[in-house]
Amino acid sequence: MGLLYGLIAVGLALIFGLMDVTNFAHGEFLMIAMYLSFFLFAFFAIDPLLSAPLVAAAMFVFGAVVYLLIVRFAMRAKANAGMVQIFTTFGLAILMRGLAQFFFTPDYRSIPQSWVGGKTISIGGIFLPEPQLIGALVSIAAFAGLYFFIHRTDFGRALEATREDPGAVALVGIDKNRVFAFGWGLGAALVGLAGAIMAVFFYIYPDVGASFALIAYVTVALGGFGSVFGAFAGGIIVGLVEATTALLLPPSLKSVGIYAVYLLVVFIRPRGLFGSM
Amino acid sequence: MDKTFAARRRRDLIIAAVLAGLAALAPLFIKDVYVQNILILTLMYAALSQSWNILSGYCGQISLGHALYFGIGAYTTELLFTKFGVLPWFGMLAGGVIAAIIAMGLGYPFFRLRGHYFVIATIVIAEIGLLLFQNWEWAGAAMGITIPVRGDSWLKFQFMRSKLPYFYFALVLCSLAWFVTWWLEDSKWGFWWRAVKDNPEAAESLGVVVFNSKMGAAAVSAFLVAIGGAFYAQFLAYIDPESVMGFQFSLLMALPAVLGGIGTLWGPVLGAAILIPMTELTRSYIGGSGRGVDLIVYGALIVAISLALPQGLVSLFSRTKAKGATR
Numbered sequence: 001m002g003l004l005y006g007l008i009a010v011g012l013a014l015i016f017g018l019m020d021v022t023n024f025a026h027g028e029f030l031m032i033a034m035y036l037s038f039f040l041f042a043f044f045a046i047d048p049l050l051s052a053p054l055v056a057a058a059m060f061v062f063g064a065v066v067y068l069l070i071v072r073f074a075m076r077a078k079a080n081a082g083m084v085q086i087f088t089t090f091g092l093a094i095l096m097r098g099l100a101q102f103f104f105t106p107d108y109r110s111i112p113q114s115w116v117g118g119k120t121i122s123i124g125g126i127f128l129p130e131p132q133l134i135g136a137l138v139s140i141a142a143f144a145g146l147y148f149f150i151h152r153t154d155f156g157r158a159l160e161a162t163r164e165d166p167g168a169v170a171l172v173g174i175d176k177n178r179v180f181a182f183g184w185g186l187g188a189a190l191v192g193l194a195g196a197i198m199a200v201f202f203y204i205y206p207d208v209g210a211s212f213a214l215i216a217y218v219t220v221a222l223g224g225f226g227s228v229f230g231a232f233a234g235g236i237i238v239g240l241v242e243a244t245t246a247l248l249l250p251p252s253l254k255s256v257g258i259y260a261v262y263l264l265v266v267f268i269r270p271r272g273l274f275g276s277m
Numbered sequence: 278m279d280k281t282f283a284a285r286r287r288r289d290l291i292i293a294a295v296l297a298g299l300a301a302l303a304p305l306f307i308k309d310v311y312v313q314n315i316l317i318l319t320l321m322y323a324a325l326s327q328s329w330n331i332l333s334g335y336c337g338q339i340s341l342g343h344a345l346y347f348g349i350g351a352y353t354t355e356l357l358f359t360k361f362g363v364l365p366w367f368g369m370l371a372g373g374v375i376a377a378i379i380a381m382g383l384g385y386p387f388f389r390l391r392g393h394y395f396v397i398a399t400i401v402i403a404e405i406g407l408l409l410f411q412n413w414e415w416a417g418a419a420m421g422i423t424i425p426v427r428g429d430s431w432l433k434f435q436f437m438r439s440k441l442p443y444f445y446f447a448l449v450l451c452s453l454a455w456f457v458t459w460w461l462e463d464s465k466w467g468f469w470w471r472a473v474k475d476n477p478e479a480a481e482s483l484g485v486v487v488f489n490s491k492m493g494a495a496a497v498s499a500f501l502v503a504i505g506g507a508f509y510a511q512f513l514a515y516i517d518p519e520s521v522m523g524f525q526f527s528l529l530m531a532l533p534a535v536l537g538g539i540g541t542l543w544g545p546v547l548g549a550a551i552l553i554p555m556t557e558l559t560r561s562y563i564g565g566s567g568r569g570v571d572l573i574v575y576g577a578l579i580v581a582i583s584l585a586l587p588q589g590l591v592s593l594f595s596r597t598k599a600k601g602a603t604r
Contacts, residue, residue, distance in 0.1 A: 022393070073584045082339065082392075083535050084587045090528060091579030098572025214404065214524075221397045256408050259401040266394050267386045 003136035004198070006235020008212050009219035010142050011190035013231035017220050018150065019183050020163050021071060022085040025093040026216055027209025029188055031100060033059050033195025034204045038109055041199075049134065052196035056189040063188025064181045066092070071184065072177060093209075100206035108203045135197045142190055143232045149186075150228055159183055215255070218262045224272025233273060237261065286463060289542060293459070297452050304441050311561075313440045317512065319553040320447035321505060326533035326545035327454035328501035333531065334540035335458075335467065336494035337474025338388070341527045342399030345406045346376040346499040348522030350506025352410065355422045355516055369507035376503035377496040384495045388488060403527060410518040421517025424510070443512050450508060451546070454501050458542055461497070470494055474540070502530070536582050538589025547590050 008030060015023045023029075033055050040051040074088040150156035161169050162179045170176060202208065219238050223230025238258050245257030265273060300320075307313060325347070333339045353372030357363035363371075387398055411419045461467045469490040472480035481487050510516045537548025555578065559571040586592060 016393070070580060070584070074587075083531075083539055084583050086339075086341075086396075087532065087535050088580050088583045091576045091581075091583060093576070094572050095576030095580065098570065098574075098576055102570060102573060214400065217397050218401060221394055225393060250412065253408055253412055256405055259405050262401055263386075263398060266390055266398060270390050270394060272394070 003139040003235060003239065004132065004194070005212075005215055005219055005238045006232055007135060007139035007142060007194040007197070008191060009216045009223075009231050009235050010139070010146060010228075011187040011194070012216045013220050013223070013228060014146065014183060014190065015187040016217070017223075017225045017227065017231060018159060018163065019180060020225070021075065021180075022082065022089060023071075023187075024086055024089040024213075025066075025096060026191065027211075027213025028093045028096040028100075029059065029063070029191045029209070030195045030198070030212055031204075031206065031209035032062065032096065033192040034199040034202070034208060035100065035104055036192070037196040037199040038204050048196050048199050052138075052193055055196045056192040059192030059195075060185040060189040064185035066188070067181045067184035068177065072180070075180075097206050097209075104206065106206055108205045110203050132201070135194075138193055138197060139235070142193060143228065146186075146190070147228045155179070155182065215258060218258060221272055222262050222265055224269075224274040227272075227274040230272055230274035282463075286459070289459060293452070293455055297448065300448055301445070304444060310440060313444060315554050315557045317440060317444050317447050318557065319549050320444070320451040321509060321512075322529065322533055322553050323546045323549035324447065324451040324454040325502055325505045325530045326537075326549055327451070327458055328498050328505065329530045330534040330540065330545050331458060331461065331470075331501075332491075332494045332498035334534055334544070335461075335474065336470040336491055337540075338491055338494070339396050339531075340399040340498075341396055341524075341531065342401075342403035343498070343502050343530050344522045344524065344526035345403040346380065346502040347506035347509070347526055347530070348403075348406060348410065348518065349376045349379065350503030351510035351516050351521040352416060352422075352506075353503070354507035355424055355510050356416060359422055359425065365507065365511055369504055372507050373500040373503040376499040376506075380495040380499035381492050384492045388491045388495075400524065400527070403522065404524065407518050407522040407524075410522060417517070419518060421515065421520070424514045424516075443508075446508060450501075450504060455542075455546065457497065457501065462542060466490060466493055471540075532579070534589075536579075536586075536589060538591030541589065541591045543594075544589050544591045551590070 008026075011029070012023065012026045015021055015026070036055045036058055037048045037051050040046045040054065041048060046054075070088060070092060071085070074085050150159065158169065158174050158179050162174060162176050169179075215238060219234040220231050221234075222237060223232065223234030238261075241257045241261045242254055246254045249256065300316075303316065304313065307316070325343075329340070329343050350369070350372035353375055354365050354368035357368040357371060358365055383402060387395060387402075390398055410416060416422070461470075469480070469485045472483070472485050473487050473490055477487050506521060509521065513520075533548030533552050534545040535548070536544075536552055537546065538544030556575060559574050582590075
């Protein structure tokens with residue numbers, strides 16, 4: 001489960017953590033991705049695992065468009081930019097939830113049969129549910145890919161440079177909007193992957209994003225802003241803490257452990273575990 | 278500078294008094310219970326947002342966890358009333374004091390955090406509070422508390438027949454929150470807060486005790502929000518954790534100030550006066566379908582206003598004023 005939280009958080013780590021743009025609609029991005037893979041399954045009978053790349057591609061476009069149409073302008077605000085970003089993306093989240101309710105109705109939906117749904121696999125006597133296992137593998141791959149991307153490619157360097165000083169990068173011929181639109185697209189594509197895998201074993205409804213969004217923020221902050229590895233580690237810690245709390249406390253309190261650990265970590269290390277900002 | 282500042286403050290006070298006076302007369306003309314309800318909620322959110330603005334706007338410590346103090350105000354009042362028979366008036370004060378103490382207790386570790394880490398910490402602590410109350414059997418757990426009806430009386434702050442007493446209390450609360458802000462704006466604290474917000478290091482080096490001024494702002498802000506929570510509980514006569522401590526509340530409290538103009542004297546009132554009637558009207562006229570059209574309109578409006586007026590609606594007024602001044 002921790003790696004799944006990591007997978008949801010990795011897209012946010014890119015948008016929130018690396019580009020330093022607050023995105024309160026992250027959970028709704030996840031929701032849209034889950035619906036996409038649901039409809040691909042319902043109408044074309046494409047298994048969520050096969051459609052995951054399609055969903056990711058669609059989400060890439062969606063993320064880039066959201067940036068170009070909305071977020072770009074929110075970042076232009078000279079005064080209290082943080083609040084403008086928070087409330088613009090919060091408004092966007094409400095809008096998306098409303099649209100989902102309007103077009104998809106508030107009914108709970110699920111994908112009844114997929115290749116891996118409900119199956120378990122035994123590795124050395126430990127039984128693991130297949131969807132979660134695949135989620136974990138995709139999650140590790142996504143983190144590795146993002147890490148490579150940020151630290152080893154020109155785009156990654158351009159992204160960090162743009163966050164640090166948009167004025168200076170313009171002088172060396174980097175178009176800030178192109179870099180950030182690409183970053184938003186990539187972040188959305190990653191959450192698209194998460195959505196496609198989650199669609200296999202979670203109910204899909206308009207408010208589904210909200211329950212995961214806060215944990216994703218905590219995961220990113222726990223690991224520290226500006227660090228891909230931090231978000232990965234954060235995801236694993238969150239998963240472990242949740243599993244441990246579930247053993248000690250009633251299930252309705254399982255998130256308390258995660259929140260408490262976040263507070264504990266930032267009190268000791270105010271920039272998260274591996275944060276640089 | 279000094280003279281114009283003093284004149285502006287005097288003018289603000291007069292405008293506020295006139296507005297409050299007009300508002301007090303409003304029920305003479307507005308008999309419709311539905312409209313009265315909207316007015317009460319508008320005043321309450323104006324008061325809450327004004328209180329939130331003290332910590333987050335003036336002092337710059339963005340809190341998205343104020344639902345915690347709101348819930349504490351509501352729960353303290355109702356637990357004292359239903360379990361021990363303490364009158365809501367005392368419960369209200371007790372709630373305010375408890376909230377202020379908790380705010381300072383939390384401030385001790387929290388104010389070391391900066392930026393997103395601080396904001397997320399405030400969200401998280403309110404969420405912990407919510408989960409704890411949802412699981413606290415003695416306090417009604419997730420079912421909440423229904424406040425027993427004991428007949429209309431000011432003593433028990435309970436009115437079934439007419440909403441007017443609630444209206445006047447909300448008006449007083451809103452005026453109080455405004456007046457406290459007005460008064461603090463020109464006090465030592467007000468100047469400290471603005472210094473802390475703009476540049477904490479510079480403020481510290483000039484002898485502002487940054488930590489204490491944040492604590493002061495947190496305590497005042499939490500106290501007033503908790504009073505609002507106690508009022509809301511009496512007004513609804515029913516509370517449950519989600520409806521008084523949910524994350525939505527933290528945002529709803531911040532939203533009027535942000536739309537109206539964060540860190541300004543008039544922003545919260547202006548924002549609430551536009552936002553709350555709009556919310557209620559969209560909810561009742563187009564929300565009935567259950568298909569989320571109200572959410573679509575509401576969300577789109579928030580996006581539009583935040584993008585169009587990043588400094589809030591107040592900036593419309595000051596812009597024209599600044600132009601007039603240069604001529």
